[in-house]
Amino acid sequence: MAEEPKPLMIQIDDKVREMTPEEVAAHKASIADAPQLGAPE
Amino acid sequence: MTYPTFTNGTVLPASDLNAIGLWLVKSQTVGTGVSSVTVTDAFNSSFDNYMVTYTGGVGSALHNMRLQLGSATSGYYGLGIYGTFAGTTVSGINDNNAAQFRYVGGGDAYGSTLRATLITPYATGLTSINAIIDTGTSFGTYVGRYYPDTQFTAFTMSPDSGTLTGGTIRVYGMRN
Numbered sequence: 001m002a003e004e005p006k007p008l009m010i011q012i013d014d015k016v017r018e019m020t021p022e023e024v025a026a027h028k029a030s031i032a033d034a035p036q037l038g039a040p041e
Numbered sequence: 042m043t044y045p046t047f048t049n050g051t052v053l054p055a056s057d058l059n060a061i062g063l064w065l066v067k068s069q070t071v072g073t074g075v076s077s078v079t080v081t082d083a084f085n086s087s088f089d090n091y092m093v094t095y096t097g098g099v100g101s102a103l104h105n106m107r108l109q110l111g112s113a114t115s116g117y118y119g120l121g122i123y124g125t126f127a128g129t130t131v132s133g134i135n136d137n138n139a140a141q142f143r144y145v146g147g148g149d150a151y152g153s154t155l156r157a158t159l160i161t162p163y164a165t166g167l168t169s170i171n172a173i174i175d176t177g178t179s180f181g182t183y184v185g186r187y188y189p190d191t192q193f194t195a196f197t198m199s200p201d202s203g204t205l206t207g208g209t210i211r212v213y214g215m216r217n
Contacts, residue, residue, distance in 0.1 A: 008204075009204070010076060010079075011072050011075040011077065011078040011079065012081070013080065013081055014069075014070075016072040016073075016075060019076065027076055027077070030140055030141070030199075030201075035134065037123055037125075037144070037147075037181075
């Protein structure tokens with residue numbers, strides 16, 4: 001049985017909560033174009 | 042110059058205390074499996090310049106660490122110069138009106154860090170940053186600037202892959 005993906009969590013100072021759908025969309029957009037630095041050959 | 046040594050029960054001269062260079066403004070523990078951490082009340086009028094560190098935590102995946110000032114989602118410019126431990130080739134990575142400073146730390150499952158100096162994030166003047174790139178495989182330095190001149194009190198740190206668990210973010214003010 002496939003595991004459900006874990007919700008994305010956001011922390012603001014001491015408070016940790018699930019991201020809202022809008023925050024999830026913004027977060028995914030922000031990491032969509034994030035070139036990884038070169039890995040060792 | 043002779044640096045003071047403080048002992049319990051002795052009078053602390055104002056001149057000694059006023060010479061203390063770094064002041065811990067805020068300390069924030071990072072939770073478990075978080076995709077971002079926002080630190081509010083980090084910057085204020087007491088200090089022009091700050092040092093920000095994140096240590097003691099780990100990432101769920103290899104990641105670069107990003108830093109966003111306040112709620113600003115554009116206007117970040119910078120250049121990182123880095124290499125990997127496997128060789129001596131030096132490469133560059135840039136932020137050209139990016140949504141945040143994108144290469145100001147990093148890590149992996151063995152450890153994650155952010156080591157940055159921020160110039161005038163609150164005081165008048167453009168906010169500048171210099172930071173260490175360290176993903177555990179790639180190492181280098183990053184220098185950047187945010188346009189326009191904006192007064193920030195908070196920042197958000199986040200990995201560009203996976204989540205962070207544990208560790209502490211510390212913000213130190215550099216005495217003016």
